Amino acid sequence: DGGITQSPKYLFRKEGQNVTLSCEQNLNHDAMYWYRQDPGQGLRLIYYSQIVNDFQKGDIAEGYSVSREKKESFPLTVTSAQKNPTAFYLCASSQGWTGELFFGEGSRLTVL
Amino acid sequence: GENVEQHPSTLSVQEGDSAVIKCTYSDSASNYFPWYKQELGKGPQLIIDIRSNVGEKKDQRIAVTLNKTAKHFSLHITETQPEDSAVYFCAATAYGQNFVFGPGTRLSVLP
Numbered sequence: 219d220g221g222i223t224q225s226p227k228y229l230f231r232k233e234g235q236n237v238t239l240s241c242e243q244n245l246n247h248d249a250m251y252w253y254r255q256d257p258g259q260g261l262r263l264i265y266y267s268q269i270v271n272d273f274q275k276g277d278i279a280e281g282y283s284v285s286r287e288k289k290e291s292f293p294l295t296v297t298s299a300q301k302n303p304t305a306f307y308l309c310a311s312s313q314g315w316t317g318e319l320f321f322g323e324g325s326r327l328t329v330l
Numbered sequence: 331g332e333n334v335e336q337h338p339s340t341l342s343v344q345e346g347d348s349a350v351i352k353c354t355y356s357d358s359a360s361n362y363f364p365w366y367k368q369e370l371g372k373g374p375q376l377i378i379d380i381r382s383n384v385g386e387k388k389d390q391r392i393a394v395t396l397n398k399t400a401k402h403f404s405l406h407i408t409e410t411q412p413e414d415s416a417v418y419f420c421a422a423t424a425y426g427q428n429f430v431f432g433p434g435t436r437l438s439v440l441p
Contacts, residue, residue: 224373249426260419260433261374308373312426319364319421319429321373 220245222322224309229327231303239294239325241309250292251310251319254278261308267292296327303329332357334422336432343410344440351435353420354402360422363403365394368417368434377418378405410439 222243231237243250249268253261263276267286281300286292292311296303309322333356343349355363361382366374380387380394380403387394391410396403407414420432 222373251429258434261431263428266428318376318379319423319426320376321366323373324371326371 222309222311222320224307224322224325227323227325229325231327231329233329234298236298237296237303237327239296239307239309239327241292241294241322243290243292243309243311243320243322245311245313245320246289247311247313247320248289249312250286251312252276252282252284252292252294253308253310255306255308255324264294264307303327332360332422332424332428332430334420334430334432336420336435338435339433340436340438342438342440345410345412347410349405349407349410349414349437349439351405351418351420351437352402353404353422353432354400355422355430356401357422357424358398358401359424361425362423363394363396364421364429365405366419366421368419370416374419407437410437412439412441415439 225240251266252264262278264282265284267273273286283295307325310319312319336353364379367377368374378392378394380396391408393406415438417434417436419434421429423429
């Protein structure tokens with residue numbers, strides 16, 4: 219089945235450690251996105267990529283980094299510079315102009 | 331840039347009643363308006379969407395209406411059921427670029 223796979227689903231880390239969240243899609247979508255969701259709030263865009271080897275900062279990119287070496291993969295690194303990293307992270311993909319955005323099941327990061 | 335507002339933030343209805351959630355957007359260039367349902371601990375799922383060349387779209391108990399002049403669109407759920415309880419998000423985008431989401435509505439369907 220086509221879809222978006224995020225891993226791990228739950229992740230616990232100590233302060234000061236970098237963590238990388240995986241996102242893989244087999245929908246053959248060109249565009250991929252990372253969103254952050256805090257309790258009771260909407261989705262805020264961290265980074266997005268419209269094409270391989272290219273990505274742009276979203277609204278809250280500080281303290282995060284990404285790479286897009288393959289069309290199907292868009293990993294997100296939460297660095298130690300991110301002041302408040304505990305959150306629910308959602309990866310999504312879309313086929314560009316058609317507009318339909320599909321989400322993964324999310325990764326919940328807790329920094330102790 | 332685009333700004334999307336969504337009301338109400340919480341909504342409680344009796345099972346079998348209708349629920350309406352409204353969103354407004356600011357950028358007249360936006361031409362695609364999806365609605366997502368998010369259950370606890372899961373990713374949002376697309377439930378219905380509408381493009382700017384259409385005024386209304388219906389899928390069984392769910393419908394969406396769009397008023398381009400007023401820049402608002404609404405989600406209508408009829409004959410609500412307990413499994414409709416979730417958080418609903420609206421979004422707006424121009425040609426699939428830079429989706430902007432509303433803050434969400436927590437819908438509770440009371441038995």
